[in-house]
Structures are given as C-alpha cells and as structure tokens.
Amino acid sequence: MNSSALKQLWVLMATVFVDMMGFLIVAPTLPFYTTHLGARPLVVTLIISSFFLAQLLSAPFWGRFSDRYGRRPALLVGLGSSAVAYVLFGLANSIWLYFLFRLVQGAGGGTTGVVQAYVSDSVPPEKRAEALGWISAATSAGVMIGPVIGSLAAYLGPKGPGFVAAGLCALNVLFAWRWLPESNRQEGAGAAKKRPQQLRQAVLKVLSDPGSPVSSLILIYAIGMLAFMGMNGVLVLYLGKVYSFTEHTIGYLYAYIGAIGVIMRAVLLGPTVRRFGEVGVTRIGSLSLVLGLALTPLPAMLPFSRPVQLTLLALVVLLVPVGTALLFPATTALVSRRSEKSEMGQTMGVQQSFGSVSRLVGPVCAGRIYEIDIRYPFWAAAAVMLATTFLTSRLTEGEGEARVAVEASAADRA
Numbered sequence: 001m002n003s004s005a006l007k008q009l010w011v012l013m014a015t016v017f018v019d020m021m022g023f024l025i026v027a028p029t030l031p032f033y034t035t036h037l038g039a040r041p042l043v044v045t046l047i048i049s050s051f052f053l054a055q056l057l058s059a060p061f062w063g064r065f066s067d068r069y070g071r072r073p074a075l076l077v078g079l080g081s082s083a084v085a086y087v088l089f090g091l092a093n094s095i096w097l098y099f100l101f102r103l104v105q106g107a108g109g110g111t112t113g114v115v116q117a118y119v120s121d122s123v124p125p126e127k128r129a130e131a132l133g134w135i136s137a138a139t140s141a142g143v144m145i146g147p148v149i150g151s152l153a154a155y156l157g158p159k160g161p162g163f164v165a166a167g168l169c170a171l172n173v174l175f176a177w178r179w180l181p182e183s184n185r186q187e188g189a190g191a192a193k194k195r196p197q198q199l200r201q202a203v204l205k206v207l208s209d210p211g212s213p214v215s216s217l218i219l220i221y222a223i224g225m226l227a228f229m230g231m232n233g234v235l236v237l238y239l240g241k242v243y244s245f246t247e248h249t250i251g252y253l254y255a256y257i258g259a260i261g262v263i264m265r266a267v268l269l270g271p272t273v274r275r276f277g278e279v280g281v282t283r284i285g286s287l288s289l290v291l292g293l294a295l296t297p298l299p300a301m302l303p304f305s306r307p308v309q310l311t312l313l314a315l316v317v318l319l320v321p322v323g324t325a326l327l328f329p330a331t332t333a334l335v336s337r338r339s340e341k342s343e344m345g346q347t348m349g350v351q352q353s354f355g356s357v358s359r360l361v362g363p364v365c366a367g368r369i370y371e372i373d374i375r376y377p378f379w380a381a382a383a384v385m386l387a388t389t390f391l392t393s394r395l396t397e398g399e400g401e402a403r404v405a406v407e408a409s410a411a412d413r414a
Contacts, residue, residue: 008122009131011179013138016115018172019079020142022165025150026089028254029161031236032247034098045233045367047098049360054106056356063113063349071118072182074111079176081108083169090162113348120336121183129278129333130270136329137265140321144258151251202350211394213338218351220282220391221331224289226358227385228324231293233363234370234377241374242300243310260318264325278330279395285326286388292319294382297375
C-alpha cells in the first residue's frame with residue numbers, strides 16, 4: 001500500500017471513528033428513554049428498525065451518487081444529516097420524535113457502502129480485507145468510546161447524549177471537508193461512459209441467482225446481519241431486565257465489546273486472513289457468531305452468584321464481536337474483489353440494501369419474540385445464523401485470492 005493510499009485510509013478511519021462514536025453515544029441509551037415514555041419492547045425495536053428503513057431506501061442512491069459525483073460529497077452530506085438527527089434526539093420528548101430522529105439518521109446512514117467503495121478505490125485488491133478490517137477497527141474504537149461518553153452525558157438528562165453527539169458530528173464534517181480527499185477521480189470519467197445496471201436488475205440478480213459468487217456473498221452478509229441485529233435489537237432490554245443495567249451503566253459493557261472489536265480488527269484480522277484466506281475467515285466468523293448468540297442467555301440460567309454470572313456473560317459475549325470482526329470485513333472484501341469495478345459503488349450499495357433489510361427485520365422480529373420469552377431472540381438468531389453454513393461451505397477462493405493467501409502464509413512461516 002503506497003503512502004498516498006495509506007494517508008487516505010487514515011483520514012477515512014478518523015472520520016468513521018468520530019461518526020460511529022456519535023452513533024454509539026445515543027444508541028445504547030435509546031431503549032431506556034423510549035421505555036421511560038411507556039414504549040413496549042416491540043415498539044422499542046420498531047424505533048430501532050426505522051433507522052434501517054431509511055438506510056435501506058437511501059443506500060443504493062448514495063452508491064450511485066458516489067459513482068457519478070464522487071465519494072467525498074456523499075460522505076459529507078451523510079455526516080451533516082447525522083448532526084441534524086442528533087439534535088432531534090436531544091429535543092425528543094415523545095415516541096414519534098424518536099421515530100423521526102431515527103429516520104433522519106438512517107437517511108444519512110446509507111453511506112456505509114460509499115465508505116467501502118472508497119476503500120476499494122484506494123487500496124489494492126490483496127489488501128482490501130485488511131484495510132476494511134482497519135476501517136472496522138476505527139468504528140469499533142467508536143463503539144468502545146461512544147457508549148461511555150453517552151452514559152456520562154446521560155447524567156445531564158435525556159438531552160445530554162444527543163447534543164454531545166451533534167457537536168462531535170459537526171466537528172467531523174469540518175474535519176472531513178478539510179482533510180478527506182476524493183478517491184474516485186481516475187474512475188469517474190470512464191465509469192460515466194458505462195451506464196451501471198439498473199438497481200432493480202442488480203437486486204433481482206442476487207435473488208434469482210443466489211449461487212453466483214457475488215450473490216452468495218451478499219446473502220451471507222445479509223443473513224449474518226439479520227442474526228446479529230436480532231440480538232442487538234433486544235440486548236439492552238435483556239441486560240436491563242436480567243442484570244439491572246441502566247442508561248448510566250450500559251455504556252461500559254458496550255465499551256468492553258468495542259475493545260474486543262478493536263483488537264480483532266486492528267491486530268488479529270490481517271494475520272488471520274493471511275493464514276486462512278478470506279473464505280476461511282468467513283467460515284470462522286460465522287461459527288463464532290453462532291456460538292456467541294446461542295450462549296448469551298446461558299449465564300443467567302446457571303445457579304451462580306451475580307458476579308460469576310456477569311463474568312461468564314463477558315466471556316460468552318466476546319464471541320459475538322470476534323465473529324462480526326471476521327465475517328463482515330472478509331465478506332465485503334470478497335464482494336469488492338468479484339464485482340465489476342465500474343459498478344463498485346452500486347454493488348456495495350446493493351449489499352448494504354440487503355444488509356438494511358436484515359437490520360430492519362431482525363430487531364422487529366426479535367422484539368416480538370422477546371415478548372414471548374426474553375431468551376428466545378438469542379436462540380432464534382443463532383438458528384438463523386446456522387443457515388450461512390451451507391452458503392459458506394460452497395465458497396471457494398478465487399485464483400488470485402488463493403495465491404495471495406498462500407504466498408502470505410508462506411512468508412509468515414519463513
């Protein structure tokens with residue numbers, strides 16, 4: 001990776017770090033504030049999912065927008081809309097205002113595919129999984145720090161987390177405006193000559209040919225996201241009910257999970273990809289996520305003291321960030337390798353659309369199942385995650401991908 005690409009990557013990492021930090025300042029406190037207003041678990045998860053409805057509708061647009069006008073303008077507009085959303089969160093005093101906050105936030109959150117396309121523009125193919133891992137590490141650092149700031153800001157009242165997040169996001173817009181360069185200059189002219197396939201055709205292709213290289217990867221990503229978000233949608237409610245977490249303490253558990261994610265993505269993902277290849281990492285990540293989801297309710301079911309149960313919970317829960325740190329970056333890297341370069345932004349947007357459907361459906365289903373039994377959502381998510389076993393077993397390393405993995409593994413042994 002040359003120095004120019006490395007500089008771009010570091011600036012992008014700083015941008016997504018602050019963006020995710022703002023996101024996680026408010027996210028863990030949202031279920032508590034909506035519950036205080038009388039929302040039942042299903043309504044809480046509907047509010048959570050409304051973000052992903054807006055993201056679902058906006059992600060393909062952002063992908064095509066970035067292919068035509070550049071990654072930088074798309075990212076700046078998305079960051080700006082997040083700042084507006086956090087102000088709404090700070091002002092919210094009713095359920096419908098929390099819905100509005102999530103919709104505005106989701107409309108700007110459709111740029112995830114743009115970030116991935118930015119990496120694909122800037123980084124050589126053989127380094128993309130590692131680079132995406134670094135981007136994920138930056139977001140995990142935001143996951144680690146943001147919730148703690150949110151829990152501290154909660155002492156200022158319900159307005160605190162939203163206004164703190166809005167201030168950070170506004171500073172992030174200024175930082176990105178000054179330091180984040182455009183990554184798509186060389187491809188812009190050529191890409192404009194070749195009209196990308198229509199979005200509808202791209203989506204239908206994934207559904208009609210699920211066995212194709214790109215389609216199967218997108219489906220693995222979507223199923224994994226469905227299972228993960230099902231758990232994530234009710235996790236705060238579960239922890240509050242079983243372990244008495246509050247908006248003032250929940251941030252510290254999220255910080256622990258974020259720390260595991262940082263270590264996985266920044267330190268262990270690269271060597272793991274070099275050792276097992278991107279396909280192998282996808283399989284390992286899938287298995288880890290299955291185990292983490294299935295075992296999460298177990299500690300509270302054992303006849304141990306509360307400190308012992310919390311210790312066991314901490315051990316079990318770490319399997320989830322380990323799984324996501326391996327599964328999602330490796331899958332996205334494989335999608336970027338096997339996509340047409342002139343349609344990279346749109347393909348990433350389609351992947352995020354499928355991911356957004358999963359993010360939309362997962363919490364709502366989990367919220368309904370949670371009202372039956374608080375343990376069932378975790379077991380249901382693990383069962384859904386098992387569906388990826390068939391798809392990952394059919395994956396094969398491409399010729400170039402296998403060669404890079406073998407050469408890197410040999411260099412490590414030497």
